[in-house]
Amino acid sequence: MTQARFQLTDAQKTQANEELFALLRIPSVSADPQHAGDMSRAAEFLRAKLAGLGFDARVDSTEGHPIVYAERLKAPGKPTVLIYGHYDVQPEAPLEEWVSPPFEPTVREGRIYARGATDDKGQAYAHVLGAELLLESGELPVNVKFLLEGEEEVGSQHLEPYLRQKAQALKCDAIVISDGSRFAPDVPTVTYGLRGLSYIEVHVQGANRDLHSGSYGGAAPNPINALCEIIAQLKDDKGRVTIPGFYDGIEALTQDERDMWAQLPHSDAEFASSIGATGLKGEEGYTTLEQLWARPTLDVNGIWGGYQGEGSKTVIPAKAGAKISMRLVPGQDPERITKLAMDHLPTLAPVGAQVTVVAMHGGQPVKIDLDNPYVRAAGAALKTVYGKEAAFTRGGGSIPIVAAFREILQAPVVLVDFGLNEDAPHSPNESFALADFHSGILTSAELLREMAQIDVQ
Numbered sequence: 001m002t003q004a005r006f007q008l009t010d011a012q013k014t015q016a017n018e019e020l021f022a023l024l025r026i027p028s029v030s031a032d033p034q035h036a037g038d039m040s041r042a043a044e045f046l047r048a049k050l051a052g053l054g055f056d057a058r059v060d061s062t063e064g065h066p067i068v069y070a071e072r073l074k075a076p077g078k079p080t081v082l083i084y085g086h087y088d089v090q091p092e093a094p095l096e097e098w099v100s101p102p103f104e105p106t107v108r109e110g111r112i113y114a115r116g117a118t119d120d121k122g123q124a125y126a127h128v129l130g131a132e133l134l135l136e137s138g139e140l141p142v143n144v145k146f147l148l149e150g151e152e153e154v155g156s157q158h159l160e161p162y163l164r165q166k167a168q169a170l171k172c173d174a175i176v177i178s179d180g181s182r183f184a185p186d187v188p189t190v191t192y193g194l195r196g197l198s199y200i201e202v203h204v205q206g207a208n209r210d211l212h213s214g215s216y217g218g219a220a221p222n223p224i225n226a227l228c229e230i231i232a233q234l235k236d237d238k239g240r241v242t243i244p245g246f247y248d249g250i251e252a253l254t255q256d257e258r259d260m261w262a263q264l265p266h267s268d269a270e271f272a273s274s275i276g277a278t279g280l281k282g283e284e285g286y287t288t289l290e291q292l293w294a295r296p297t298l299d300v301n302g303i304w305g306g307y308q309g310e311g312s313k314t315v316i317p318a319k320a321g322a323k324i325s326m327r328l329v330p331g332q333d334p335e336r337i338t339k340l341a342m343d344h345l346p347t348l349a350p351v352g353a354q355v356t357v358v359a360m361h362g363g364q365p366v367k368i369d370l371d372n373p374y375v376r377a378a379g380a381a382l383k384t385v386y387g388k389e390a391a392f393t394r395g396g397g398s399i400p401i402v403a404a405f406r407e408i409l410q411a412p413v414v415l416v417d418f419g420l421n422e423d424a425p426h427s428p429n430e431s432f433a434l435a436d437f438h439s440g441i442l443t444s445a446e447l448l449r450e451m452a453q454i455d456v457q
């Protein structure tokens with residue numbers, strides 16, 4: 001017999017909102033040292049709440065902002081689920097663009113407006129209240145560990161050492177993260193993969209100084225022209241990257257994935273117009289969603305050289321450069337790809353151009369098997385709450401902590417996002433729909449209940 005769905009009474013909703021508002025009123029801006037006291041206050045707020053729910057809860061100091069850690073391990077033989085979130089927020093600037101003050105949560109048309117409303121206080125707190133909802137009906141059906149950090153918006157610098165140091169204590173069967181946006185308002189979403197990254201800088205040197213373009217032009221090497229020639233050769237006319245070995249080992253999309261994504265509500269025309277572009281130019285043979293989620297990229301992110309001021313200056317510059325990012329997919333190792341690019345680019349240099357390639361930074365792609373039981377549990381929980389099938393998507397971006405969690409704790413990461421892009425995380429007037437907050441609470445409770453059905457040996 002299946003248990004009844006969870007519900008929230010009006011009184012529970014009001015209580016949930018008030019608690020979240022109290023958390024949102026704390027201006028925990030991790031980037032600004034002036035808010036150090038607020039960081040501690042926000043951490044203590046969460047610790048006290050979790051302790052009140054019967055968790056062993058503490059605030060662990062790091063060399064940066066503290067990490068709230070809480071565990072309740074009263075379900076022997078059941079899975080252990082680690083829920084990650086962050087209590088720090090982006091700076092509020094530009095303040096004048098906020099309709100209501102960023103740290104005074106205000107509800108307009110069913111949405112909570114406040115910095116951190118969706119990213120990530122609202123989404124993280126939904127899990128805290130999901131646990132509370134389960135506790136109100138008895139006991140947590142799985143073992144739960146909360147890890148709420150305070151440095152996500154400034155690069156999570158101290159999280160990885162913390163994970164390594166406490167890997168044994170943090171051991172778990174799955175990691176749940178809600179810190180992003182679902183595919184569309186009426187599409188509950190489980191994200192089961194993210195792209196990785198390889199980032200390089202290319203420097204081209206021509207002559208030993210800037211030259212007069214009349215006295216030397218036509219004979220002297222021009223590093224900007226050379227750089228353009230190099231870049232132009234990095235992709236073919238089908239939009240494929242030409243670096244030898246670039247595609248080796250890539251996990252191919254399955255037909256199931258392609259069919260599944262083809263059914264998502266997406267229109268190329270709307271996508272193009274949403275970014276104000278007149279058309280889309282991606283890799284041939286793949287749909288836009290496939291290009292975004294399952295195919296690697298190579299994009300120039302910045303380019304410089306020569307005279308860029310007012311008017312004209314007739315000069316052949318001595319130097320030029322570019323920054324290039326490559327988004328990677330499962331099967332591509334960032335170090336290997338970086339090395340392939342570093343080896344290949346100098347071979348494209350025309351005579352007289354000296355090319356140096358510098359490795360910047362990278363990140364591993366992540367993909368969780370679609371038939372992983374924890375991924376399936378997330379789909380089932382969403383179906384119960386939203387009354388429709390969940391979409392299984394991947395993300396085009398990279399979340400470095402996801403790869404770190406996976407590597408250090410050796411457990412699948414399940415991304416269940418309650419937010420939407422229109423929540424405007426990081427922007428002025430960030431918001432979170434009350435309905436999404438409440439659905440998040442229910443989803444969290446259902447998710448843990450679904451995960452309790454999974455056999456752990």
Ligand SMILES: [Zn+2]
Pocket residue numbers: 086119120152179
């Ligand atoms: Zn976030």
